Amino acid sequence: MTVQPASAGEGQAAAGLPRVLVLATGGTIAGKADPRSAIGYDAGSATGQQLVEAVPGVDRLAHLQVEQISNIPSQDMNHKVWFRLVERINTAFARHEADAVVITHGTDTMEETAFFLDTVLHHEQPVILTGSMRPGSAISADGPANLYEAVKVAASPQARGRGVLVVLNDTIHAAHWVSKADSTALQTFVSRNAGPVGIVDPAAVRFYGPARVRLALPLPAGEQLPAVDVIYAHADMDGRQIDESVRAGVKGLVIAGMGDGNVSAPAMQALDRAVKAGLVIVRSSHVGDGFVNRNVEVDDDAHHFVASYDLNPQKARLLLQILLAGGVQDVAAVQQAFAFGY
Structure with missing residues (x-):
């Protein structure tokens, strides 16, 4: 019209x-x-x-x-x-x-x-x-x-x-x-x-100012996005949801963590199991404001995790899906994309 x-x-x-x-x-x-x-x-x-x-x-x-x-x-x-x-x-x-x-x-x-x-x-x-x-x-x-x-x-x-x-x-x-x-x-x-x-x-x-520099990624082929779950962290959290996602065959997990992306000790153990199973793990936060930085309370280098920086869980999930769909699975390369502009 x-x-x-x-x-x-x-x-x-x-x-x-x-x-x-x-x-x-x-x-x-x-x-x-x-x-x-x-x-x-x-x-x-x-x-x-x-x-x-x-x-x-x-x-x-x-x-x-x-x-x-x-x-x-x-x-x-x-x-x-x-x-x-x-x-x-x-x-x-x-x-x-x-x-x-x-x-x-x-x-x-x-x-x-x-x-x-x-x-x-x-x-x-x-x-x-x-x-x-x-x-x-x-x-x-x-x-x-x-x-x-x-x-x-x-x-x-x-x-x-x-x-x-x-x-x-x-x-x-x-x-x-x-x-x-x-x-x-x-x-x-x-x-x-x-x-x-x-x-x-x-x-x-x-x-108010000039345009920001944007991350530009190719559109995933086949009009498909790999399965990535978002798991909400909370007090008294165990590893059941994480283990269930691994068994369901997802390709990655985004943690909507407490504070600057934290989870409980049992959940951390489950995340380590997920990494060994081949999943890419991104730590985000359900707080709303602020950054999730690398190696603060969590040793991301040792656990092979990705820090989401300023992306909330839902956007972190999308970026991880696009990266995985494009064949980017190396944790360092995924982290570089999340840190783009910072």
Whole structure:
């Protein structure tokens, strides 16, 4: 679908507008109210075309083409949709069909989709993810404003070369740092350890500094990612979950550790068994902020572990999957990728 200008005068003014491809995947932004509770709703009920048509003035920012990639709640997001997105984005830019891409997406897994795309897409053209915390049928729905501002950022020359960005609630985040931090608040996204990279409102797009250097890895072949489990550490932890993951045949484990990536002594013994079984082990943290550095409380060199540095467990899992899919299994090489930029 192409959104046409509202009048001939606007059409003449819009002749030089950038072309933005909107790829819809579902989520709360495409949700509609459900009577099961006062705030109940069903995600993925509206189409991308309906979303765009509900945003006044967005056609004056760019020439829009809308395509539906999926229409699912983001808790059901999966690697098949990710590969479809990569294929469509690569094709659109290779064939000069679009100058930028906006992806509408649910917030639950938005940071994971953004991080995956940021790692395997190697374009200068902007790719922007946006969504909402309230469905379109809610009072003061935030989706229309977020979609408007996402298109505004996508159309901005300043957004080029900055990798994949997340735009919600007047704020621009880089995929590497962005994380959902509140289950219901409109200002749910934060950029851990770094802060947002810019702001946007109906008047302007402003970035705070130059683009960061990004890790660029090849897209895994065969549209598959190896199995990697995330295991949440806690008090009185034993090694059962770790041993079960090894028996299940996973290729790697990410520990959502306590503090700076710690686990109990029994769990540490199980991790050593997992290393002997050939798994790659990454220590992350469930704290939220801060870095997991090498050889602090844990002797990573002796145990042959990888430290996640600033990546949270869900992003550490994705990076390990991409590396393993590309044949990178040497612990030193995996650690080098996690330490990129630091």
